[in-house]
Amino acid sequence: xxxTSRPTxxxxxxxxRTGRSLGRRRVTNAVMLGIMYVAAFAATLPLVFILVHLARxxxxxxxxxFFTRMPKPVGETGGGMANAITGTLILIAIAAAIGxxxxxxxxxxxxxxxxxxxxNAVRFLSDVLNxxxxxxxxxxxxxxxxxxxxHFSALAGGIALGVMMIPLVTRTxxxxxxxxxxxxxxAALALGYARWRTSLSIVLRTALPGIVTGALVxxxxxxxxxxxxxxxxxxNQFWSTALDQPMAALPLQIYSYATSPFDDWHRLAxxxxxxxIALVLIISLVARFATRSRFTAGHx
Amino acid sequence: xxxxxxxxxSSADRWxxxxxxxxxxxxxxxxxxxxxxxxxxxxxxxxxxGLSFLTGSTWDVGAGEFGAAPMxxxxxVSSVLALVLATPLALGVAIFxxxxxxxxxRQPVAFLVDLLAAIPSVVYGLWGIFVLLPVLREDVMPxxxxxxGLGNTPLFSGPAYxxxxxxxxxxxxxxxxxxxxxxxxxxxMxxxxxxxxAALALGATRWEMxxxxxxxxxxxxxxxxxxxxLGRALGETMAVTMLIGNRAELSxxxxxxxxxxxxxxxxxxxxxxxxxxxxxxxxxxxxxxxVTLMVNMIARWLVGRVAREGR
Amino acid sequence: xxxLIMPPAxxxxxxxxxxxxxxxxxxxVRVAVRQLDAYYGANRTVRGVSLDFLDAQVTxxxxxSGCGKSTLLRCLNRMHETIIGARTEGEVMLDGDDIYARxxxxxxxxxxxxxxxxxxxxxxxxxxxxNVAAGxxxxxxxxxxRRTIDEIVEKSLVQAAxxxxxxxxxxxxxxxxxxxxxxRLCIARALATSPRVLLLDEPTASLDPISTQKVExxxxxxxxxxxxxxxxxxMQQAARVSDRTAFMLMGDLVEVSPTRKLFTAPEDSRTEAYxxxxxx
Numbered sequence: 001x002x003x004t005s006r007p008t009x010x011x012x013x014x015x016x017r018t019g020r021s022l023g024r025r026r027v028t029n030a031v032m033l034g035i036m037y038v039a040a041f042a043a044t045l046p047l048v049f050i051l052v053h054l055a056r057x058x059x060x061x062x063x064x065x066f067f068t069r070m071p072k073p074v075g076e077t078g079g080g081m082a083n084a085i086t087g088t089l090i091l092i093a094i095a096a097a098i099g100x101x102x103x104x105x106x107x108x109x110x111x112x113x114x115x116x117x118x119x120n121a122v123r124f125l126s127d128v129l130n131x132x133x134x135x136x137x138x139x140x141x142x143x144x145x146x147x148x149x150x151h152f153s154a155l156a157g158g159i160a161l162g163v164m165m166i167p168l169v170t171r172t173x174x175x176x177x178x179x180x181x182x183x184x185x186x187a188a189l190a191l192g193y194a195r196w197r198t199s200l201s202i203v204l205r206t207a208l209p210g211i212v213t214g215a216l217v218x219x220x221x222x223x224x225x226x227x228x229x230x231x232x233x234x235x236n237q238f239w240s241t242a243l244d245q246p247m248a249a250l251p252l253q254i255y256s257y258a259t260s261p262f263d264d265w266h267r268l269a270x271x272x273x274x275x276x277i278a279l280v281l282i283i284s285l286v287a288r289f290a291t292r293s294r295f296t297a298g299h300x
Numbered sequence: 301x302x303x304x305x306x307x308x309x310s311s312a313d314r315w316x317x318x319x320x321x322x323x324x325x326x327x328x329x330x331x332x333x334x335x336x337x338x339x340x341x342x343x344x345x346x347x348x349x350g351l352s353f354l355t356g357s358t359w360d361v362g363a364g365e366f367g368a369a370p371m372x373x374x375x376x377v378s379s380v381l382a383l384v385l386a387t388p389l390a391l392g393v394a395i396f397x398x399x400x401x402x403x404x405x406r407q408p409v410a411f412l413v414d415l416l417a418a419i420p421s422v423v424y425g426l427w428g429i430f431v432l433l434p435v436l437r438e439d440v441m442p443x444x445x446x447x448x449g450l451g452n453t454p455l456f457s458g459p460a461y462x463x464x465x466x467x468x469x470x471x472x473x474x475x476x477x478x479x480x481x482x483x484x485x486x487x488x489m490x491x492x493x494x495x496x497x498a499a500l501a502l503g504a505t506r507w508e509m510x511x512x513x514x515x516x517x518x519x520x521x522x523x524x525x526x527x528x529x530l531g532r533a534l535g536e537t538m539a540v541t542m543l544i545g546n547r548a549e550l551s552x553x554x555x556x557x558x559x560x561x562x563x564x565x566x567x568x569x570x571x572x573x574x575x576x577x578x579x580x581x582x583x584x585x586x587x588x589x590x591v592t593l594m595v596n597m598i599a600r601w602l603v604g605r606v607a608r609e610g611r
Numbered sequence: 612x613x614x615l616i617m618p619p620a621x622x623x624x625x626x627x628x629x630x631x632x633x634x635x636x637x638x639x640v641r642v643a644v645r646q647l648d649a650y651y652g653a654n655r656t657v658r659g660v661s662l663d664f665l666d667a668q669v670t671x672x673x674x675x676s677g678c679g680k681s682t683l684l685r686c687l688n689r690m691h692e693t694i695i696g697a698r699t700e701g702e703v704m705l706d707g708d709d710i711y712a713r714x715x716x717x718x719x720x721x722x723x724x725x726x727x728x729x730x731x732x733x734x735x736x737x738x739x740x741x742n743v744a745a746g747x748x749x750x751x752x753x754x755x756x757r758r759t760i761d762e763i764v765e766k767s768l769v770q771a772a773x774x775x776x777x778x779x780x781x782x783x784x785x786x787x788x789x790x791x792x793x794x795r796l797c798i799a800r801a802l803a804t805s806p807r808v809l810l811l812d813e814p815t816a817s818l819d820p821i822s823t824q825k826v827e828x829x830x831x832x833x834x835x836x837x838x839x840x841x842x843x844x845x846m847q848q849a850a851r852v853s854d855r856t857a858f859m860l861m862g863d864l865v866e867v868s869p870t871r872k873l874f875t876a877p878e879d880s881r882t883e884a885y886x887x888x889x890x891x
Contacts, residue, residue, distance in 0.1 A: 227537035
C-alpha cells in the first residue's frame with residue numbers, strides 16, 4: 001500500500017474537500033509517521049534499561065552459593081536464597097494443581113456451550129476475575145485460610161496464586177479449543193465416540209500445544225507475584241517445605257531485601273530479581289516457541 | 301413416532317458435563333465468595349466509621365482512627381497520571397505496529413512491548429528504587445521545579461525526596477503501557493480492510509486514513525483498553541509500595557510522598573495488631589475491589605462491543 | 612440397549628411409501644425413513660420425508676443448497692441432534708429397528724453407520740494407522756487385539772484405494788497427506804468398523820478433479836457390499852456414481868427414482884426444472 005508519488009485526481013478532490021493543500025497533508029503524514037516511530041522506540045526503552053541494569057547488577061552478585069545457601073542474618077555477608085527458590089517452585093506447583101484442572105474444565109465448558117447464557121456470563125466474569133488486584137486475592141486468602149487457622153501458611157499463598165491462574169487458563173483453553181475445527185469433533189462423534197471421549201481424546205488433544213503455551217504464560221505471570229504472598233506464605237528465613245507453615249518465596253525475598261538498608265542485601269535482591277526474571281523469561285520463551293511450532297504443524 | 305431433542309447421554313457423558321460445568325460455575329462462585337469474604341472482614345470498619353471511612357483524612361494506627369481519603373486520593377491521582385503518561389505512547393506503539401511498521405520490525409517490537417507485561421511488579425519496584433528514584437531526585441524534579449520554573453505551582457512544590465506520587469506514576473505508566481497497547485493493537489487489527497481501502501480510495505494519506513477511518517471505528521475498543529489499563533494501575537501494589545513513600549497525607553504536590561489503597565494493605569496488613577486496623581485495611585481492599593470491578597466491567601463491555609461489531 | 616447391538620439383523624422391509632419403479636426383484640431396504648421432520652430451533656429444514664435406501668446400492672441426494680439434503684443425511688446416523696437447538700421427529704429404521712426409539716444409544720447407531728464429511732477430517736494428533744483404527748479406540752475392552760486391528764487397517768486402506776500410497780508411512784502423521792489422500796483416509800476410517808451404511812456429505816466438494824475421480828471410482832467399487840448414501844450438489848457426480856437419486860427442494864422430497872430415469876424422464880416438473888438448470 002504505497003502512496004502514489006504524484007497527486008492523483010482523487011487526492012486533489014480530497015484536498016479540496018478538506019481545504020488543505022496536498023503538500024501540507026504530506027508533511028503531516030510524514031510527521032505523524034515519525035512520531036509513531038519515536039513512540040515505538042520510546043516504549044521499548046524502559047525494558048532495555050531494566051534488563052541491562054538487571055543483568056549488570058544481578059550477574060555480579062550471582063554465584064553458586066546463591067542457589068545452594070540459606071540467607072545469612074543481618075551483618076554477615078554472603079548467603080543465598082536456596083529456600084526462596086524452592087519455595088517459589090512449591091508455590092507454583094500448588095497454584096498449578098488448582099488453576100490448571102479448573103481452568104481447563106471451565107475452558108472446555110465455555111468452548112462447548114458457546115452462546116448459552118451461563119457461558120457468556122462465565123466468560124465475562126472470568127475476565128473480571130482476571131482484573132482483580134492481586135492484593136485483594138491476598139486478603140481473601142488471608143481471611144479464609146490464615147485467620148481461622150491462626151498462622152501463615154504456604155498453602156494459603158499457593159491457593160491465592162491458583163485462583164489467579166484460573167481465569168488465565170480458562171480463556172486460553174477456550175480460545176485454543178475454538179481453533180480446533182468443528183468438523184473434527186463431528187468426525188469423532190460420527191465414528192461413535194461418546195461426547196466426553198470426543199472432547200478429551202480428540203479436541204483437547206488437538207488443542208494441547210496451545211493450551212500448554214497458555215498454561216506456561218499463566219505460570220510465568222504468577223511466578224513473580226508478590227502481593228498475594230505477603231500475608232499468606234509470608235516468607236521464611238529458614239528452610240521449610242511444610243505446606244502448613246510460612247514459606248519463603250523469591251519475590252517476597254526480593255521485596256524485603258530491596259526495602260532494607262543493607263548494601264549486601266541490595267546485592268542479593270538484584271541477584272534474586274535476575275533469577276526471577278530469568279525464570280519468567282525462559283517460561284515465556286518456551287511458550288512462544290511452543291506456539292510457533294503449533295502453527296507450522298498446521299491442521300489441514 | 302420417535303421424538304428427540306437431546307442426545308441420550310451415557311453416565312460418563314453426564315459426569316463429563318457435570319464436571320466441566322462445575323469448573324465453569326466455580327468462576328462466578330469464586331468471584332462472589334471473594335467479594336463476600338473481603339466485605340465480611342471489612343465489616344467492623346464500615347460499621348464503626350461509616351461513610352467517614354471514605355472521607356476522613358486521618359489514618360492514625362496508634363489512635364485507632366482510620367480515614368482512607370489519602371489512600372483513595374493517592375490511588376486515583378497516581379493511576380490517572382500514569383494513564384496520562386502511558387496512553388499517548390501506548391496508542392503510538394499500537395498504531396505503529398498495526399499500520400506503519402515494516403513486517404521485519406513488527407514482531408520484535410511487539411515482543412519487547414509484551415515482555416514489559418511479563419516483568420514482575422517487585423522487579424519494577426527494585427529498579428525503581430535504585431535507578432528511577434535517583435534520576436527523578438537529581439535530574440527530573442529539579443528540572444521541572446527550577447529550570448521550567450514550575451516550583452511555585454502547587455503541583456510541583458516542596459522538596460524533592462524521590463519517593464513520591466510522581467515516581468509511582470512513572471513506574472505505573474511503564475507497567476500499564478503494554479496492556480493498553482495490546483488491546484489497542486487488537487481492536488485496530490479488527491478494523492475491516494474495506495474501511496481502510498475506502499479512505500485510501502478517496503485520496504487520503506496514510507495518516508488521514510488512520511485518523512478518519514481506522515481510529516474512529518476502533519474508538520470504543522481503544523477506550524476500553526485505556527480503562528483496562530486504569531484497572532491495572534488502580535490495583536497495582538508492589539512497585540507502588542516501594543516507590544510512593546507510604547505516607548498517609550493529602551498533598552497536592554506530586555513531589556510529596558503518598559499512599560494508595562493497595563500499598564497501605566501491602567505495607568501494614570501483616571503487622572496489623574488490632575481488630576480495627578485489620579478491618580480498616582480489609583475495607584481498603586473492599587473499596588479497591590468495588591472500584592476495579594466496575595472499571596473492569598466497563599472496559600470489557602467496551603472492548604467486547606468492538607469485537608462483536610467487527611465480526 | 613436394543614437389538615441394534617446384535618449384528619445379524621434380518622433385513623426386514625416395511626412396505627415402501629414410494630414403490631421403486633421397474634424393479635423386477637426388489638432389493639432389501641437397509642434404511643427406511645418415515646415421515647421425518649428435522650428442525651433447527653423453530654426452523655423446519657426437512658419436512659415429512661419418507662424414503663427407502665436399498666441394500667448395497669448407491670443413493671444420491673441432490674438439490675439446491677439449503678434444500679435440507681445434508682440435514683436429512685445427518686438424521687440417518689443421529690448426527691443432526693448434536694447441534695445445539697436441533698431436533699428431529701419421525702422414524703428412521705435401520706434394518707427394521709427405529710434408531711430414534713427410546714433407549715437406543717446414538718453412539719451405537721453411529722458405530723454402525725459410517726460418515727464422511729465435506730472437508731477431510733483426519734485427526735491431527737494420530738498417525739495414519741491410528742486414524743484408520745480410531746473407530747476401535749472407543750470400544751475399550753471390546754476392541755479387537757492389535758494384530759486384528761492391523762489387518763483391518765490394511766484391508767480398509769486397500770478398500771479405500773490408499774494402501775499403496777501410505778503403506779510405508781503408517782506411523783507418520785496423517786496431516787502430511789494431500790487433501791485427496793486425507794479424504795480417502797477418512798473413508799477407510801469409516802469402513803474399518805464394517806458399517807452397514809456409509810453416509811457421504813459432499814465428499815469431493817473440497818477436492819481437485821483427479822482426487823474426485825479416485826473417490827468416485829472408490830464409491831463404484833463399494834457398490835454391492837455397502838449401502839451408500841451420498842449428498843452432492845454436483846448432478847453429473849450423482850449421475851455417474853449412483854443407482855438411485857433423490858431430489859429435494861426446500862425441505863421436501865420431490866422425487867426419488869432410479870438415477871437414469873430421474874435424469875432422463877423426471878416425473879415432477881420441479882425436478883425437470885432443476886436438472887435442466889433452470890434454477891438452483
